[in-house]
Amino acid sequence: xxxxxxxxxxxxxxxxxxxxxxxxxDVRENEIVSIxxxxxxxxxxxxxxxxxxxxxxxxxxxxxxxxxxxxRPDQVHDKGISRTFQSLRLFSNMSVLDxxxxxxxxxTDAGLIASMLRLPxxxxxxxxxxxxxxxxxxxxxxxxxxxxxxxxxFSLSYAxxxxxxxxxxxxxxxxxxxxxEPVAGMNPMESREVMEQIKVLRDKGYTILMIEHDMHVVEGxxxxxxxxxxxxxxxxxxxxxxxxxxxxxxxxxxxRAAEATA
Amino acid sequence: MRLSEVTExxxxxxxxxxxxVYAVGGLVIAIIFPLLNMAGWVETAWLRxxxxxxLFVMLSLGLNIVMGETGLLNLGYIAFFAFGAYTTxxxxxxxxxxxxxxxxVVVLSALIAMVAGFVIGLPTLRLRGDYLAIxxxxxxxxxxxxITNLQDFTNGPNGITGIYSPRLVGEGALESLGxxxxxxxxxxxxxxxxxxxVLACVAVTAVLIxxxxxxxxxxxxxALREDELAAVxxxxxxxxxxxxxxxxxxxxxxxxxxxxxxxxxxxxPESFLFMQSVIVVCxxxxxxxxxxxxxxxxxxxxxxxxxxxxxxxGAARSEFEVYRMLIFGIIIVVMVIFRxxxxxxxxxxxxxxxEVDPREQExxxxxxxxxxxxxxxxxx
Ligand SMILES: Nc1ncnc2c1ncn2[C@@H]1O[C@H](COP(=O)(O)OP(=O)(O)O)[C@@H](O)[C@H]1O
Ligand SMILES: [Mg+2]
Numbered sequence: 221x222x223x224x225x226x227x228x229x230x231x232x233x234x235x236x237x238x239x240x241x242x243x244x245x246d247v248r249e250n251e252i253v254s255i256x257x258x259x260x261x262x263x264x265x266x267x268x269x270x271x272x273x274x275x276x277x278x279x280x281x282x283x284x285x286x287x288x289x290x291x292r293p294d295q296v297h298d299k300g301i302s303r304t305f306q307s308l309r310l311f312s313n314m315s316v317l318d319x320x321x322x323x324x325x326x327x328t329d330a331g332l333i334a335s336m337l338r339l340p341x342x343x344x345x346x347x348x349x350x351x352x353x354x355x356x357x358x359x360x361x362x363x364x365x366x367x368x369x370x371x372x373x374f375s376l377s378y379a380x381x382x383x384x385x386x387x388x389x390x391x392x393x394x395x396x397x398x399x400x401e402p403v404a405g406m407n408p409m410e411s412r413e414v415m416e417q418i419k420v421l422r423d424k425g426y427t428i429l430m431i432e433h434d435m436h437v438v439e440g441x442x443x444x445x446x447x448x449x450x451x452x453x454x455x456x457x458x459x460x461x462x463x464x465x466x467x468x469x470x471x472x473x474x475x476r477a478a479e480a481t482a
Numbered sequence: 483m484r485l486s487e488v489t490e491x492x493x494x495x496x497x498x499x500x501x502x503v504y505a506v507g508g509l510v511i512a513i514i515f516p517l518l519n520m521a522g523w524v525e526t527a528w529l530r531x532x533x534x535x536x537l538f539v540m541l542s543l544g545l546n547i548v549m550g551e552t553g554l555l556n557l558g559y560i561a562f563f564a565f566g567a568y569t570t571x572x573x574x575x576x577x578x579x580x581x582x583x584x585x586x587v588v589v590l591s592a593l594i595a596m597v598a599g600f601v602i603g604l605p606t607l608r609l610r611g612d613y614l615a616i617x618x619x620x621x622x623x624x625x626x627x628x629i630t631n632l633q634d635f636t637n638g639p640n641g642i643t644g645i646y647s648p649r650l651v652g653e654g655a656l657e658s659l660g661x662x663x664x665x666x667x668x669x670x671x672x673x674x675x676x677x678x679x680v681l682a683c684v685a686v687t688a689v690l691i692x693x694x695x696x697x698x699x700x701x702x703x704x705a706l707r708e709d710e711l712a713a714v715x716x717x718x719x720x721x722x723x724x725x726x727x728x729x730x731x732x733x734x735x736x737x738x739x740x741x742x743x744x745x746x747x748x749x750x751p752e753s754f755l756f757m758q759s760v761i762v763v764c765x766x767x768x769x770x771x772x773x774x775x776x777x778x779x780x781x782x783x784x785x786x787x788x789x790x791x792x793x794x795x796g797a798a799r800s801e802f803e804v805y806r807m808l809i810f811g812i813i814i815v816v817m818v819i820f821r822x823x824x825x826x827x828x829x830x831x832x833x834x835x836x837e838v839d840p841r842e843q844e845x846x847x848x849x850x851x852x853x854x855x856x857x858x859x860x861x862x
Contacts, residue, residue: 271715297717309712311705313833321698322705326717328698332726335697336690342697349698372833392717 222249222284224396224427225270225301230279230289231451232262232269239265241451242279247396252418252428254438256462257448258471263431264306266448267398270429271303272296283396298326300395304385304402306431312374316364319373319384320353323391356387359417379410386414390421397421399430403437415440435463447471504775504826505688512536512681516674528789529673533745535785536680537738542765542777543687544734549763550772550828551700552727553707555615557759558602558622562732564629564754565598566591566739571642571749572635584648588740595736596729598625603728607721622759630751641750647671648679648744676745683741687734692774703727704772704830757807764814770824772831779825784810 225247232240240262247253255263268274270281272293281289288296302323311319328349330342357364360383368376373384382402389397402418403411415437421428422441432438438445438459445462447455449471455462462468515532518524541563548554569591573582582590602621609617629636636642648670670679694700702723705713714720743749761784769780788806795802817824823835 273711273715292719293711293714294717294719297715302717303715305712305715309709309715311708311712313708313830314701314704318701318704322701322713322718323716325698325702325705330698332694332699332730335699336694338693338697346697374833388716 223247223282224249224251224284225429226282226285227266227270228280228282230266230269230276230281232265232274232276238451240269240276243448243451243453244279245446245453245456247427247429250422250425250427251443252422252430252441253444253446254442254459255429255431255446255448256433256435256438256468257454261448261471262451263448264400265451267303267400267431270296271301271398294326297392297394300392301398302389302392302394302396303398304382304389304400306400306404308378308381308385310373310381310384310388313372315370316357316373316376316384317350317353317369319388320356320391321349323388324349324352325392327392353391356390359390359420360387379406382406383414386417390426395427397426397428399428399432401431401433403432403434408436411437412440439463501775508775508778509685516677519674526673529677531786531789533673533676533680535782536677536684537742537745538762538765538785539684539778539781540680540687540738540741541735541762542769542781543684543691543774544731544738545762546766546771546774546777547691547703547727547731547734549766550770550777550831551695551703551707552724553703554610554724554728555618555763556728556731557615557619557756557763558625559618559731559735559762560754560756560758561622561625562595562598562735563739563742563758564625564751565595565732566736567743567749567753568629568636568642568739569594569736570740570743571645574648574744575642575645577637577642577644581646584650584744587648588737591740591743592733592736595739596733598736599729599732600725603725603732607724619756619759622754622756626751626754626756629754636751639751641748643748645743645747645749647747670744676741680741680745683737687737688774688778691734695772695774699723699726708830761810764810767814768817768824770827770831772828773824773826776824776826776828783825784813 223246227244227246229242229244230240231238231242243262243266245253255266257263265274269276270288272288272291272295275290279289280287283296283299283301286299288299288301291299311322314322328345330345334342354369357369360380363380363383364387373381376384382405386397386399386402389399399418403414406414411434418428418430418441430441442459444457445455445459446453447462447465447468449467454467454471455465457465512532515524516529519526519529541559544562545556545559548556570587572578573580573587573590574584602618606614606617630638632638650668650670670676702713702718705716705718706720706723710720742753746753762781765780765784766777767780768784769778770776788802788809791809792802821827823832827835
């Protein structure tokens, strides 16, 4: 199995704060890797650096061996990295279907003149996009059926909005999918459902790097787990290894509790 | 019944009529209109009002691309109209003794305006809101002042006179076919001819833009307007998409400017005042940002309605001029308060204006019945 993503000593600071500190890890093909860590430990910042929203101060980010550090977000997306956001960022007035269609922007190519004239090839492309978008939405059975595809994204429930963000990210069939807390705010039943869907995505061949707080989900889906604290990677391994790592317990529960459990 | 309820009912009824009915109906009325003049029922002055209204329809369609689709304010839009008009005036008037073929001139006028759009668009890509408003306003004024002061090229405040009428087929083209000179019908110089020429241009522009709105490019513009960070993360190149919308809208204004120069025979800087930019913005806002039928209606209402009122006012005409801008202001204020989405709103902007749309809510309730148990999670 080849390496999809490789971070080599990536650092990113805001003013004096080192949000990510010489972070190195890799994600191999068809793997689900979870990043855990207390709030403010630099997980989202890591995603922002990978997806091109921030340029790392130092270090390199390789996608299938090719550096993507310092590229613009749309360029990173073109290379094959799609993401969701911890704080939902849908195109809320646009329809459910259109949200997914926007996700296909970079893998379609109707140009200005062709679109204005609505040439046959543009019509074909649009029709194919819609078929594809419906297929993706049907990965979430019953959630985006029929009339709901035409409704504005804001009218969806919180859980469905999270699902729609995943659908939008999947629309370009990315080589790597970044999910930032995909089950945040969901009830246990909904979380379990999303967990199953993430496994289905792996079965379909997707490679996933996920930030998650819900330990049931992390345990349920992760091939490997990376723990971060204060921007530093403090542990890496299987769920059991990481969950029992003294440094991880300390980061979550504080030093005294860690000693007590030891 | 409150005013907002009335407008809600009217628009509810209006929304049930398919958009294609409006398009065909509007086009039929526009085509029939000059026939009334030919029949002697309508004065030729009204035909002139029609031509100018159509030119403003085209300007509104163009400005709507940046304002309504991409969400970028432009308070200097009339400058692109000026670029088109002056390009035409220079290439088809006694000023430099040029009379280039109509099609070449129109295309060049649009291209020059597009270059101007690129030049102003590129450095302002990152700006939004107030800053963009100030920069575009300044751009419009700089263009107008430059035109006023470039005496050698533009004759300054006196303007360029004697712009030749468009010839759809250039001189000589017919000789080669064995004819002795350009046939009269190939020269456009009567109001009714201009009217149909501009109408055809407007209709084609509206169709092309409407196709674009419902394309991958239109969706990219909307996505950028809704959430730029999410849009770029979803693979949209913001600078490219925005620049495309700015340049395209400039091109449409340049095209309209070219037709305007041909039609009016004479152009001068006073046709390109800041107030004209504001008026086009008002047309887009009144009709409904992002809505093609809306901005067409907005342009016609704000351009033709004052003329109708002026006519009706009769003796009080000169006084009416004084109140014209005041009436504009009142209309816009009333609109923004009671119907911010415009007369014939676009779906996205209607949702934007009302966090929860009453009609959407109704549809949602309906669709809930179609969905299975445990699925009633729509937050409305
Ligand atoms: N844009 C920013 N500007 C300044 N500080 C930031 C910014 N983004 C994140 N931070 C800081 O960096 C640290 C890591 O944040 P973040 O990556 O969001 O943590 P996590 O996702 O692990 O909860 C926090 O202390 C946060 O306040
Ligand atoms: Mg976070």
